[in-house]
Amino acid sequence: MNKYLFSSGNILLGLKYSIIYRFIIIVYSIGLFFINDSNFILQNFLLQIVIYILIYIYLLYREKHFLRSVVDYTYIIFSLCNYDIFLYYNFVFLLLPFINIPNHTGLNRSPVIVFILSLFSFLILVFLQKQNIEIHIFLSVLFVFGFFLIISRFDIIKQENLEYIFKIYQEIDNSIINQPSRTQVPKVYRMLISELEKKLNIKIDRILCFQSSQQNIELINASKFTLKYDFDFDSFLKTDRRAFKEFNIKIDSIEKNVILNIEIDEYIFLILHTNKSEKISLYDKAFLYSFLQEVFLKLSVIIKFEFGLYEERYSKLKNINNQQHYVLETMQSTHYLTNKLSSIKNYLTFQVDMHSKKRIPENIKKKMIELGDNELIQASRAMKDISKKTNALLDKKENPFIATNHENLKAKRIYMMVLKMLSHEFKNSEFKIQTTLSSNTALERDFNIDIGTMELILVDILANMKKYAKIEKIVSFEFSTELIITFMNDFDCNESSYRHLESIVKSHNDDDRREINRSHNFGLLHIKEQAKQNSICTSLILDENLFKIKLIFEKA
Amino acid sequence: MKRILVIEDEYYDIENSFNMMNVRYYHDTLAIDIKKTYQDVLPLDDLNDYDLIVLDISLGNKSNKDGFALLEDIKNYDVDLFFKILIISGSDYVRSKLDTLGYEGIPSLLKPLDYILLHNKIKNIL
Numbered sequence: 001m002n003k004y005l006f007s008s009g010n011i012l013l014g015l016k017y018s019i020i021y022r023f024i025i026i027v028y029s030i031g032l033f034f035i036n037d038s039n040f041i042l043q044n045f046l047l048q049i050v051i052y053i054l055i056y057i058y059l060l061y062r063e064k065h066f067l068r069s070v071v072d073y074t075y076i077i078f079s080l081c082n083y084d085i086f087l088y089y090n091f092v093f094l095l096l097p098f099i100n101i102p103n104h105t106g107l108n109r110s111p112v113i114v115f116i117l118s119l120f121s122f123l124i125l126v127f128l129q130k131q132n133i134e135i136h137i138f139l140s141v142l143f144v145f146g147f148f149l150i151i152s153r154f155d156i157i158k159q160e161n162l163e164y165i166f167k168i169y170q171e172i173d174n175s176i177i178n179q180p181s182r183t184q185v186p187k188v189y190r191m192l193i194s195e196l197e198k199k200l201n202i203k204i205d206r207i208l209c210f211q212s213s214q215q216n217i218e219l220i221n222a223s224k225f226t227l228k229y230d231f232d233f234d235s236f237l238k239t240d241r242r243a244f245k246e247f248n249i250k251i252d253s254i255e256k257n258v259i260l261n262i263e264i265d266e267y268i269f270l271i272l273h274t275n276k277s278e279k280i281s282l283y284d285k286a287f288l289y290s291f292l293q294e295v296f297l298k299l300s301v302i303i304k305f306e307f308g309l310y311e312e313r314y315s316k317l318k319n320i321n322n323q324q325h326y327v328l329e330t331m332q333s334t335h336y337l338t339n340k341l342s343s344i345k346n347y348l349t350f351q352v353d354m355h356s357k358k359r360i361p362e363n364i365k366k367k368m369i370e371l372g373d374n375e376l377i378q379a380s381r382a383m384k385d386i387s388k389k390t391n392a393l394l395d396k397k398e399n400p401f402i403a404t405n406h407e408n409l410k411a412k413r414i415y416m417m418v419l420k421m422l423s424h425e426f427k428n429s430e431f432k433i434q435t436t437l438s439s440n441t442a443l444e445r446d447f448n449i450d451i452g453t454m455e456l457i458l459v460d461i462l463a464n465m466k467k468y469a470k471i472e473k474i475v476s477f478e479f480s481t482e483l484i485i486t487f488m489n490d491f492d493c494n495e496s497s498y499r500h501l502e503s504i505v506k507s508h509n510d511d512d513r514r515e516i517n518r519s520h521n522f523g524l525l526h527i528k529e530q531a532k533q534n535s536i537c538t539s540l541i542l543d544e545n546l547f548k549i550k551l552i553f554e555k556a
Numbered sequence: 557m558k559r560i561l562v563i564e565d566e567y568y569d570i571e572n573s574f575n576m577m578n579v580r581y582y583h584d585t586l587a588i589d590i591k592k593t594y595q596d597v598l599p600l601d602d603l604n605d606y607d608l609i610v611l612d613i614s615l616g617n618k619s620n621k622d623g624f625a626l627l628e629d630i631k632n633y634d635v636d637l638f639f640k641i642l643i644i645s646g647s648d649y650v651r652s653k654l655d656t657l658g659y660e661g662i663p664s665l666l667k668p669l670d671y672i673l674l675h676n677k678i679k680n681i682l
């Protein structure tokens with residue numbers, strides 16, 4: 001798709017330049033018509049322009065690039081044939097085709113052809129005007145055409161290099177887009193090495209990237225796995241380190257040659273040559289430098305971006321780790337509690353057993369009572385341990401799932417937050433949004449929310465909607481003194497599921513926590529608990545066709 | 557005299573359940589040995605000396621291996637020992653994991669325990 005857009009864009013740009021170039025030729029020829037004092041008839045001149053334009057359009061349509069150039073020169077010869085070619089403003093007309101060199105033959109650009117055509121046109125004009133040409137004038141003309149030939153050649157090289165860099169940029173983008181989850185920089189290095197080896201016919205061992213900070217310099221990535229390296233960074237940083245100056249580096253005890261070093265912000269890229277004794281030409285180095293500097297500039301942005309992503313991922317990992325500790329602690333505590341409950345259960349069983357009507361021999365009963373007394377002490381101790389443990393578990397400070405970072409969020413921000421999560425959860429299905437706005441200030445109203453738990457509430461609600469909705473998924477926002485968000489979905493309308501939902505609604509709307517616990521709807525229980533921590537009132541409503549979860553946000 | 561081996565790191569919480577079961581149903585004739593870790597159980601030859609092996613699956617931090625790993629070792633050593641094993645644990649999931657691992661035949665008991673429950677479960681083994 002990108003490639004297609006790029007090539008279409010290139011064609012359109014080329015067409016634009018081609019038309020502008022022909023426009024310049026025509027305007028210049030009109031100028032010459034009025035400047036030069038000649039007997040050329042205006043009607044003939046206008047006819048010449050019309051014929052030129054028609055042939056140009058025809059050849060443009062037929063994609064005859066070379067013929068278009070020939071027609072241009074023919075037009076120029078026709079325009080100049082009545083004027084003195086040795087006058088500078090007439091002669092300059094012959095130089096105009098050089099400005100169109102990047103386009104004049106389409107893909108096969110060659111300033112030499114333009115040079116030959118210009119020289120040939122000049123000689124024709126000299127011949128037609130029956131002028132004598134002295135050798136030094138001819139040499140001057142050759143020199144001017146030659147000068148333009150060289151400038152055009154440089155222009156083409158520059159353009160080719162730009163296109164090459166653009167191609168490499170596209171390949172880098174493709175690598176990053178295809179696998180954004182892990183770093184693609186080493187893969188990009190390898191692609192660069194293979195491209196450069198093909199282009200310059202040199203062997204590159206590897207590319208290393210170091211990050212320098214005030215404290216130290218660290219290797220952050222490389223084209224191939226590099227375990228040990230020995231590089232004297234102190235002397236590297238102290239000495240004159242022009243890009244082309246060569247340094248030695250030891251990789252796994254093997255000495256290698258750093259043929260190029262490029263510094264971009266805090267990053268130092270080193271390019272290592274495979275063969276230490278083989279020399280690289282200054283031209284190749286210059287190309288490497290100008291090319292890699294552009295590419296590394298882009299790569300340094302990618303490295304920074306990846307680092308930012310990694311930092312975010314790491315901070316999330318730390319957060320998950322804290323939550324995992326809490327969950328593991330809770331699991332271990334549950335195990336601890338079931339062990340402790342054994343004493344209490346055993347004592348209760350003992351009491352029931354001793355007071356039952358079963359006949360128990362006295363000697364056994366006596367021993368059992370002794371053991372029972374002991375179990376009573378054990379059970380009382382267990383009770384204390386259990387209450388200590390449960391208090392610790394219920395300590396809100398220790399619970400990472402409890403809302404603690406409240407901040408004032410505007411109603412419009414909450415709206416955007418819900419919308420973003422909705423679009424993500426239902427990206428492959430349709431949902432409806434309804435909004436009611438009492439006044440514009442209602443959007444600016446603040447609500448004291450902990451974003452982390454708010455997101456958990458929304459994840460639970462949306463997962464619920466996704467699970468039970470058949471077709472309809474509607475979210476309504478009412479912006480007034482409060483903010484009311486109602487999540488609605490249809491459901492399977494059979495008798496049993498209706499009864500089931502009815503019981504969920506009843507237990508959820510019941511303020512008795514035991515009632516909710518008994519219903520085993522943990523998702524809805526969590527929504528209620530976490531909403532309460534954010535001063536959000538929740539209620540469930542069951543209509544004939546819709547199941548609704550209503551969140552009422554209290555003003556901060 | 558019948559011998560019982562209890563492999564459990566927190567035996568003090570269930571000690572009275574075993575003692576009461578012993579007095580109430582076996583006239584205090586059972587000899588109860590306690591081992592706390594996997595390494596205490598080794599060598600596995602010693603397991604042949606017992607009529608019943610009560611194994612807690614979690615076994616605590618000091619144990620080199622948990623109850624599942626010990627079961628695996630026992631399976632490799634002598635599968636007949638499975639007939640005198642009773643698993644105890646604090647979690648329902650242990651039963652389903654035992655079934656998944658192919659130990660459907662080994663009985664299990666969920667904590668919290670009491671002596672009557674314990675007796676009902678092991679009377680068939682002893």
